Amino acid sequence: MKSDLKARQRNGTAGAEGRGKSAPANGALVTSAAAVPWQERSAGCRDVMWRYSANPIIGRHHMPGVQGIYNSAVAPYGDGFVGVFRLEKRCRFPRLHVGWSDDGFDWHIEPEPIQFASGDPESPADYAYDPRLCQIDGIYYITWCGGHNGPTISVATTRDFQSFDRLENAFLPFNRNGVLFPRKIGGKYFMLSRPSDDGHTPFGDIYVSQSPDMCHWGMHRLVMRRGGSEVGQWWQRTKIGAGPIPIETDDGWLTIYHGVMDTCNGFVYSMGAALLDLDDPSRVRYRTNQHILTPEQDYEVSGHVPNVVFPCAALVDTERDRLAVYYGAADTSCCLAFARLGELVSFVKDNSCVF
Numbered sequence: 001m002k003s004d005l006k007a008r009q010r011n012g013t014a015g016a017e018g019r020g021k022s023a024p025a026n027g028a029l030v031t032s033a034a035a036v037p038w039q040e041r042s043a044g045c046r047d048v049m050w051r052y053s054a055n056p057i058i059g060r061h062h063m064p065g066v067q068g069i070y071n072s073a074v075a076p077y078g079d080g081f082v083g084v085f086r087l088e089k090r091c092r093f094p095r096l097h098v099g100w101s102d103d104g105f106d107w108h109i110e111p112e113p114i115q116f117a118s119g120d121p122e123s124p125a126d127y128a129y130d131p132r133l134c135q136i137d138g139i140y141y142i143t144w145c146g147g148h149n150g151p152t153i154s155v156a157t158t159r160d161f162q163s164f165d166r167l168e169n170a171f172l173p174f175n176r177n178g179v180l181f182p183r184k185i186g187g188k189y190f191m192l193s194r195p196s197d198d199g200h201t202p203f204g205d206i207y208v209s210q211s212p213d214m215c216h217w218g219m220h221r222l223v224m225r226r227g228g229s230e231v232g233q234w235w236q237r238t239k240i241g242a243g244p245i246p247i248e249t250d251d252g253w254l255t256i257y258h259g260v261m262d263t264c265n266g267f268v269y270s271m272g273a274a275l276l277d278l279d280d281p282s283r284v285r286y287r288t289n290q291h292i293l294t295p296e297q298d299y300e301v302s303g304h305v306p307n308v309v310f311p312c313a314a315l316v317d318t319e320r321d322r323l324a325v326y327y328g329a330a331d332t333s334c335c336l337a338f339a340r341l342g343e344l345v346s347f348v349k350d351n352s353c354v355f
């Protein structure tokens with residue numbers, strides 16, 4: 001398999017040729033020629049989202065000298081998939097590494113981190129974590145939490161995953177969880193983000209910002225607040241942050257996010273979902289009044305940071321009604337969960353609490 005992956009690295013293109021039929025006309029959802037990773041819900045399971053039975057797909061020691069690969073992004077590419085992975089060696093300093101996969105389950109990850117070209121002395125190579133990967137009009141954009149006198153949203157572009165150009169940081173510090181929309185809305189780029197602090201941030205709501213050029217960001221609007229006792233939403237009472245690139249559906253932008261609850265033993269990170277208005281994503285149409293996945297398995301409750309499920313990417317096959325969500329588990333490993341896209345949208349609408 002490695003030789004196929006290497007060949008794709010050399011020859012892969014971001015073009016639409018050879019992709020599955022399920023890509024809609026606006027190109028916002030791009031499917032690979034390869035099938036989206038999938039496993040049917042097991043008999044007796046009633047959950048709207050279910051885990052891959054062979055999780056984690058990338059374990060604690062996936063490569064020599066590596067201590068954890070988690071909170072990572074993937075996208076269709078050529079006849080397979082590409083990923084940008086948060087990887088930590090024994091120094092525990094997070095960097096971004098490219099990975100390749102034929103099937104979305106089995107990943108070859110480059111041993112050396114991405115080198116970003118940048119003419120900006122204000123953007124030195126510092127820590128980089130929690131990437132998201134978004135294709136807009138044939139260009140792949142990577143957004144991540146980068147160091148710039150504290151964490152904020154860094155942005156880079158690539159077409160071939162071999163050369164990478166840094167753009168200006170999107171926002172002032174402190175900010176995290178920068179998530180682009182996969183197409184322009186009203187002629188503007190849109191990005192979700194979560195203003196934060198310089199530490200482990202005991203607060204946080206999701207905002208959306210607009211840009212005409214991916215450089216100047218403004219018109220910042222509140223999208224969703226964290227929940228609390230007033231709305232009976234403890235699972236998301238401390239902070240929330242956007243996860244995978246929003247998925248365009250007839251009922252709005254399906255936005256999977258993490259919701260955090262503080263406990264006497266630390267934070268617990270769960271997954272929820274919302275539907276944002278297609279034309280004005282600052283308007284929440286529906287939002288789950290319960291988590292759709294919460295740490296329960298050993299690899300989620302035990303690791304470098306216990307009790308974390310942290311979604312960063314999703315692959316969609318609209319024709320087969322399949323959704324595969326990539327999430328980091330316990331700040332240690334990469335995992336997969338699945339849902340029927342139609343069922344998840346109905347679930348969000350039927351179990352909604354907008355506040």
Ligand code: BMA
Binds near residue numbers: 071200328331
């Ligand atoms: C957040 C981020 C994530 C991490 C999570 C749980 O603040 O740092 O990368 O997964 O905490 O530790």
